[in-house]
Amino acid sequence: MRELVEYIAKSLADKPEAVVVTEEQEEEGLKISLQVDDGDKGRIIGKQGRIAQAMRTLIRVKAAKAGIKARLEIL
Numbered sequence: 001m002r003e004l005v006e007y008i009a010k011s012l013a014d015k016p017e018a019v020v021v022t023e024e025q026e027e028e029g030l031k032i033s034l035q036v037d038d039g040d041k042g043r044i045i046g047k048q049g050r051i052a053q054a055m056r057t058l059i060r061v062k063a064a065k066a067g068i069k070a071r072l073e074i075l
Contacts, residue, residue: 014037
C-alpha cells in the first residue's frame with residue numbers, strides 16, 4: 001500500500017523528491033503517513049479534498065482485500 005500512495009503522490013507533486021511515505025502498525029490497523037512539501041499539499045488534497053478522499057478509498061479497498069484496516073494521514 002505504501003508503494004501505491006507514493007506513486008500517486010509523486011505523480012501529482014511538483015517536488016516528488018520531497019514525498020515521504022511511512023507505514024506504522026497500530027492496534028486498530030495500519031497507519032500510512034504521507035508527508036509532502038508545503039507547496040504540494042493543495043495538489044495532494046485536491047479541490048474539496050477529492051484526491052485525498054480517492055486515495056483513502058483505494059487504501060481501504062486494498063486493505064479490505066488483505067483482511068486488515070488501514071488509514072491514510074496526510075502531514
